[in-house]
Amino acid sequence: MLRVLVGREIKLVFRRKSEILNPLFFFLIVTSLFPFGISPEPSVLGLLAPGVIWVCALLALLLSVDALYREDFDDGSLVQMVMSGVSPASIVFAKAITNWLVTGLPLILLSPLLGVMLNLDNDAFGAMVVSLLLGTPSMCLIAAIGMSLTIGLRRGGILLSLLVLPLYIPILIFGAMAVNAATVGQEFVGQLALLGAGLAFTASLAPWAAGAALRVSLSE
Template sequence: MTSELGAMKAVILRDLKSAVRQPSDLLNPLLFFVLVVMLFPLGVSPEVEFLRQAGGGILWVAALLSVLLSLDHLFRHDFDDGTLEQLVLQPQPLFLLVLAKTLAHWLLTGLPLVVLTPLLAVMVHLDGNSIRVLCLTLLIGTPVLSLIGSIGAALTLGLRSAGVLLSLMIIPLYIPVLIFGTGTVMAAADGTPVAGQLALMGACLVLALTLAPFASAAALRISLSNG
């Protein structure tokens, strides 16, 4: 158990250090998130009431697309430099190492999105309670997006036009999380209880944590064997 936890910690620290050396991979999703939220009122409607009603959905869609934008780099750099083959050959279970890489991806992408959300939510005129619920849904939902996305990133590894194929594969799987997330924010704005919706999102997170690392590990083995 100690060696497995140590291996996971080493993988997380390595990915965090690699992201610092390649700041574009870290900043591009965040800039995309900010730009989408800022441009949406200009392209649709700047009316306060409309933005207050649609703000939760705007921020959730922008966060989903930002996570999707960063998924192609989840395993790509390790595949290109041969590190991924070394991870597969490690004595520790591959699914734990994949889980560590996915956690690092969330720390670099999902968590900064959650941190930026209150500022952008004020820009779309959400009230305080809606902002709190929105941040909570993103805190629960963005790890699910990273976990599900890791499966698609592993399956499309090494393919040409992998980004397009990855989007086509993953977006349908993201729809339930998007519906639960936006529905929870809308319920909070209407003043209705949101405990049930948050429980469903928590169940999605538990299910993704349970199944996604195993599926991603199997997909990585398939992609490497085909490569």
């Protein structure tokens, strides 16, 4: 069932290609603006690069999540799927997986290019990619909870940000710390282990919490 739901979501997303491209363009453009707003000095950019890339990736993922839910909610597809017996947890888990595949994974693939542009230390590229691989799925799952809670509300995007962004802070801290540690030649396995533990925790609990929230939102 999960594979069928993910296949459906991917087909729908590729019919609306702007939903894939907009977050990626946002990621590229916002990251590219930092050298103009802060300093073009390579040494300064190298220090800021881990935090800049992580914050921009976080915002790009948050930007993409609304499109995965809004159209299905507006045309009644979400209600029909739940009424037909599909588990709400499976629905939100499929949407979170799709969000990561069409937005999170391309962001990870683009991150080395932006790392070069921001003069990220060569030793930190591996840590950056691995930390994003561990952190971005957790962010997609957390966003699924927030979206399930706010989907029935008008202008729920602002409330979604208020709900989700505080929960992103630990992921952001440990992800940026791992890259910073690699930059200065320190061990970063501990930070990656914490990101992995966070991913295991969110993967086991978030679909059920988001599914319950979605059921409540659709029943109102």
